[in-house]
Amino acid sequence: MELIINMALLSMLAMTAIAIVRIKDLFAVAMLAGIYGLISASFFVMLDAVDVAFTEASVGAGISTLLMLTTLAITGRFEKADKKSRTRFALPLVLLTGGLLIYGTLDMPSFGAADAPVQEHVAPRYLNDSEQEIGIPNVVTSVLASYRSFDTFGEVIVIFTAGIGVLALLMRSDLPPAKGSKSTASMHEHMVLRIVAKMLIPLILLFGLYVQFHGEYGPGGGFQAGVIFASAFFLYAMLYGMNAARRVIDSVVVQILAALGVLIYGTTGVISLLSGKNFLDYSVLSHDAVHAQHLGILFIELGVGLTVATVMIIIFFTFSGRNQVEGETD
Amino acid sequence: MNAIFDIISWALLVSGGFLCISGAVGLLRFPDFFTRMHAASVTDSLATTLILTGLFIQADAWIVQVKLVMVLLFVLLTSPTAGHALAKAALHAGQKPALGKQPKTTMEAGR
Numbered sequence: 502m503e504l505i506i507n508m509a510l511l512s513m514l515a516m517t518a519i520a521i522v523r524i525k526d527l528f529a530v531a532m533l534a535g536i537y538g539l540i541s542a543s544f545f546v547m548l549d550a551v552d553v554a555f556t557e558a559s560v561g562a563g564i565s566t567l568l569m570l571t572t573l574a575i576t577g578r579f580e581k582a583d584k585k586s587r588t589r590f591a592l593p594l595v596l597l598t599g600g601l602l603i604y605g606t607l608d609m610p611s612f613g614a615a616d617a618p619v620q621e622h623v624a625p626r627y628l629n630d631s632e633q634e635i636g637i638p639n640v641v642t643s644v645l646a647s648y649r650s651f652d653t654f655g656e657v658i659v660i661f662t663a664g665i666g667v668l669a670l671l672m673r674s675d676l677p678p679a680k681g682s683k684s685t686a687s688m689h690e691h692m693v694l695r696i697v698a699k700m701l702i703p704l705i706l707l708f709g710l711y712v713q714f715h716g717e718y719g720p721g722g723g724f725q726a727g728v729i730f731a732s733a734f735f736l737y738a739m740l741y742g743m744n745a746a747r748r749v750i751d752s753v754v755v756q757i758l759a760a761l762g763v764l765i766y767g768t769t770g771v772i773s774l775l776s777g778k779n780f781l782d783y784s785v786l787s788h789d790a791v792h793a794q795h796l797g798i799l800f801i802e803l804g805v806g807l808t809v810a811t812v813m814i815i816i817f818f819t820f821s822g823r824n825q826v827e828g829e830t831d
Numbered sequence: 832m833n834a835i836f837d838i839i840s841w842a843l844l845v846s847g848g849f850l851c852i853s854g855a856v857g858l859l860r861f862p863d864f865f866t867r868m869h870a871a872s873v874t875d876s877l878a879t880t881l882i883l884t885g886l887f888i889q890a891d892a893w894i895v896q897v898k899l900v901m902v903l904l905f906v907l908l909t910s911p912t913a914g915h916a917l918a919k920a921a922l923h924a925g926q927k928p929a930l931g932k933q934p935k936t937t938m939e940a941g942r
Contacts, residue, residue, distance in 0.1 A: 691916070693912060693915050693916075694912060694915070694916055697908060697909070697912040700908065701908065701909070704905075
């Protein structure tokens with residue numbers, strides 16, 4: 502049964518990928534990319550990787566689709582016709598790379614093999630001892646936020662850098678302060694949407710907080726929570742216009758908060774350095790070693806959530822603000 | 832007692848699954864945008880409700896049942912709204928429902 506479901510999901514993934522390549526309407530491509538994310542999330546659930554599935558569903562299917570649509574509002578909807586010569590060059594290249602990758606997999610241990618390095622190296626320690634060493638039931642969170650917190654720090658920096666990159670490329674300081682663009686004004690008339698959004702936004706924010714602080718006990722954590730939290734702001738901005746959203750949370754505040762998230766994460770590490778331990782060794786935070794792990798994970802997840810949420814808001818605000826400026830010069 | 836619950840929940844699950852498939856068929860086969868959207872929103876609201884109710888009866892822990900009820904409420908709130916937004920956007924973009932001869936006159940009279 503599981504095999505049939507896996508085969509169905511994987512063939513749907515392949516079909517979606519082919520459709521994404523072939524369709525020229527970028528709006529449909531953005532939607533298909535979201536569907537691709539959702540199918541991958543289902544596939545991850547089949548592999549019992551609920552945390553990864555959660556991330557893929559919220560990032561791949563949720564927020565990246567939204568960001569792509571926001572980008573499409575700036576760039577236009579249809580792909581330009583491709584020159585034939587380029588595709589003739591690309592096909593052998595793709596086939597060669599794909600062939601090499603498949604050739605590479607021949608050396609790998611078969612899927613789920615007990616003697617594979619991934620089962621023998623550190624995984625047994627994580628699975629057997631993390632409950633005592635870290636004191637939280639979700640092994641993924643203990644790996645992500647404690648054993649491998651340095652790697653996670655890198656991920657947060659990557660997200661932060663992406664936010665800075667978007668700001669550096671697209672930020673306009675000469676933004677007209679108080680004039681809503683026409684599309685948002687017409688959205689304003691949608692009574693049903695506005696009322697349902699008013700009911701949903703608090704629930705979305707609450708769910709974001711739940712995912713943030715429940716990540717130690719179930720699937721979830723800073724990355725997913727940040728994305729969910731940001732999506733509430735997206736919803737508000739789309740229905741009430743960018744100016745209303747900027748009144749709720751100012752762009753400058755968002756930028757400061759994004760840096761603050763990285764700062765919280767980094768400071769947690771520096772505190773352990775100053776106390777004579779390794780970077781991000783949480784044991785200095787409290788007298789009780791397990792409680793210290795708890796505290797450390799809480800701090801860095803807070804940093805992760807803050808940075809992810811604010812960077813998403815920064816990207817969305819910058820793209821939408823850009824769109825607003827272009828719309829007015831037309 | 833358990834057998835009765837099992838029968839009820841499986842009846843709900845199977846009918847929900849049937850509505851999912853029929854919704855997908857309708858999505859592909861119906862003539863215009865609005866009827867297709869109707870098929871999709873039946874899948875969205877009714878089929879999901881049936882499946883979630885079936886799962887509710889199957890669930891053994893109360894926390895799972897509470898979560899299923901929350902999911903159900905969320906779906907009941909969002910999917911009709913999404914359908915509404917989609918229909919409104921389609922009308923806004925100039926999509927006209929495909930009308931037969933008879934409904935056209937009644938619609939005119941209604942205005």
